[in-house]
Amino acid sequence: MSGQEKSRLFPVVVIGLFCITVLAGLFGIFLPSLNFLPVIGHTRVSLSVWLDFFSFPGIEKSILVTLFSGLTASFGVVSLAFLFVTFSYGNRLWRFFEKILSPVLSIPHAAFAIGFGFLITPSGWLVRMVSPGMTGFTVPPDWIILNDPLGISLTTALVIKEFPFLIMVTMGALGQLDIKKTLLVGKALGYKKEQIWLKVLIPRLYPHLRLSIFAVIAYSLSVADLAIILGPSSPPTLSVLILRWFNDPVMSFKLLAAAGSLFLFFMVMVSILCVYLVERSAGILRPWTTNGKRHSFLAPFKSIVFFMVSSTFFFTAVSSVILIIWSLTWQWRFPDFLPSTWTLKFWAKGLVSSFNPVMTTLLTGIVSAFIGLVLTIGCLEHDVLAEKNRTRNYTQYIPYFLYLPLLVPQITFMAGIQLLLVIMGMDGYWITLMVSHLLFVLPYMFIALSATYLAFDERIFLQAMLLKRSYIIALFRVKLPMLLRPILFSFAIGFSVSVAQYIPTMLVGAGRFSTITTEVVSIASGSDRRVIAVYALIQQFLPMMMYSLAIIFPKILYYNKKGMQV
Numbered sequence: 130m131s132g133q134e135k136s137r138l139f140p141v142v143v144i145g146l147f148c149i150t151v152l153a154g155l156f157g158i159f160l161p162s163l164n165f166l167p168v169i170g171h172t173r174v175s176l177s178v179w180l181d182f183f184s185f186p187g188i189e190k191s192i193l194v195t196l197f198s199g200l201t202a203s204f205g206v207v208s209l210a211f212l213f214v215t216f217s218y219g220n221r222l223w224r225f226f227e228k229i230l231s232p233v234l235s236i237p238h239a240a241f242a243i244g245f246g247f248l249i250t251p252s253g254w255l256v257r258m259v260s261p262g263m264t265g266f267t268v269p270p271d272w273i274i275l276n277d278p279l280g281i282s283l284t285t286a287l288v289i290k291e292f293p294f295l296i297m298v299t300m301g302a303l304g305q306l307d308i309k310k311t312l313l314v315g316k317a318l319g320y321k322k323e324q325i326w327l328k329v330l331i332p333r334l335y336p337h338l339r340l341s342i343f344a345v346i347a348y349s350l351s352v353a354d355l356a357i358i359l360g361p362s363s364p365p366t367l368s369v370l371i372l373r374w375f376n377d378p379v380m381s382f383k384l385l386a387a388a389g390s391l392f393l394f395f396m397v398m399v400s401i402l403c404v405y406l407v408e409r410s411a412g413i414l415r416p417w418t419t420n421g422k423r424h425s426f427l428a429p430f431k432s433i434v435f436f437m438v439s440s441t442f443f444f445t446a447v448s449s450v451i452l453i454i455w456s457l458t459w460q461w462r463f464p465d466f467l468p469s470t471w472t473l474k475f476w477a478k479g480l481v482s483s484f485n486p487v488m489t490t491l492l493t494g495i496v497s498a499f500i501g502l503v504l505t506i507g508c509l510e511h512d513v514l515a516e517k518n519r520t521r522n523y524t525q526y527i528p529y530f531l532y533l534p535l536l537v538p539q540i541t542f543m544a545g546i547q548l549l550l551v552i553m554g555m556d557g558y559w560i561t562l563m564v565s566h567l568l569f570v571l572p573y574m575f576i577a578l579s580a581t582y583l584a585f586d587e588r589i590f591l592q593a594m595l596l597k598r599s600y601i602i603a604l605f606r607v608k609l610p611m612l613l614r615p616i617l618f619s620f621a622i623g624f625s626v627s628v629a630q631y632i633p634t635m636l637v638g639a640g641r642f643s644t645i646t647t648e649v650v651s652i653a654s655g656s657d658r659r660v661i662a663v664y665a666l667i668q669q670f671l672p673m674m675m676y677s678l679a680i681i682f683p684k685i686l687y688y689n690k691k692g693m694q695v
Contacts, residue, residue: 158541235625249282301576562642
């Protein structure tokens with residue numbers, strides 16, 4: 130069997146894995162949503178579950194707040210990303226963002242949400258910064274900021290966290306466009322930079338970002354951990370309500386959860402369809418794109434965009450700082466700017482009590498990221514071989530399948546998989562938990578590594594083949610060592626995605642496995658702030674540690690080969 134035929138197994142395995150799990154998950158909730166779940170005695174198909182779902186107290190408000198927070202956040206993320214690229218591409222802010230993007234992406238959503246909550250609460254650090262001097266407050270004001278009924282704090286947090294992800298994907302897509310030449314030609318014709326981006330480059334960029342934008346919409350509508358920490362509580366967003374139904378000891382609530390999961394899937398699909406229809410109707414703007422106007426109406430918004438992007442940096446950084454302060458606090462009264470007394474007592478307790486969840490997190494994250502890395506490299510290598518031999522390339526279909534877990538709400542197909550695992554008696558096993566994490570790890574690793582891997586100069590590899598006459602030796606002794614840094618960064622991204630998984634751990638783990646993320650979310654609403662801060666920092670430290678190793682290890686390994694360190 131040739132190298133290409135062997136490499137064909139990788140894309141086939143990936144496509145099969147994603148198709149089977151997503152379809153099985155959807156099938157697993159479809160029948161229970163029709164009142165058919167024999168394991169609890171429901172064997173007659175009917176629409177009674179749907180009637181119960183739509184008559185559940187507060188369901189209308191739950192649906193509305195989900196739509197408001199999800200769609201508003203998605204619109205804000207996409208708009209801010211396009212405006213940031215338009216105004217900042219190639220300048221100092223853009224280069225700065227490139228450098229800090231990996232650390233920003235490594236911060237888990239739950240850890241950020243807790244730090245963000247500590248900032249914006251009425252007794253939070255933002256109010257303390259201006260009190261009592263500018264506000265006159267000597268006690269915290271009676272404001273509903275955190276867990277507000279409209280979900281504004283949740284929407285803001287979603288924009289801050291999803292913006293770096295979309296910029297990461299955009300940076301990869303920009304390499305496929307000839308930006309510099311387009312800008313030079315446009316400027317030679319008298320067009321301002323903003324107008325060139327708006328009329329030429331963004332329409333060419335959008336198709337490369339379409340699936341990522343759809344993934345942002347799906348995530349924003351179905352997020353659970355952020356919604357538990359920052360979202361409204363009575364009623365909560367639909368994903369949180371569904372999760373409560375699944376965890377309810379009354380088994381009949383699982384039918385209600387199945388119907389809710391299917392309805393959430395319908396909401397996401399309709400939202401994506403609406404965006405797609407808007408995209409298809411963009412042809413009506415053709416007269417505007419060809420009207421010859423050289424100046425853009427966006428120019429006055431430049432300062433606002435820079436302020437908003439800088440705010441995302443500020444809130445992300447300060448959220449981590451406030452966690453550090455709270456974790457070392459013994460006494461901190463309002464409106465003091467800093468604690469009056471400090472202690473390491475909560476770190477001593479937290480490190481001991483979090484040991485088992487941290488070990489589970491490390492094991493699951495490392496194994497799922499390693500398997501994801503093997504599958505990613507295998508698929509990309511098949512792509513290279515197929516391109517070189519001009520044969521059928523199965524890897525070209527992979528992006529469509531990789532995005533399936535990102536486009537379908539997590540709670541929808543994970544709930545279906547959980548029900549199927551319960552029926553088959555396979556729930557609560559570590560191997561099923563690890564595979565559920567792999568479903569979300571693999572897409573991000575593929576996105577992170579594909580551009581760099583496919584840009585590798587194959588002439589170097591061919592020369593190694595001529596010298597060694599072995600494909601495997603040339604791959605492992607020449608090509609992969611030269612790509613070590615992006616490979617390690619891809620591994621770090623996969624590990625950080627695994628660390629952040631909440632719904633798969635809760636549902637597929639069946640409550641038998643606690644990770645640092647499930648612990649953080651479970652104590653976020655009712656525990657001591659100092660304990661919460663310690664757990665959130667431990668969760669944040671794990672991805673940071675992996676990113677640090679990805680930076681340091683190549684420098685140590687290739688200390689005498691400067692060109693291999695970049």
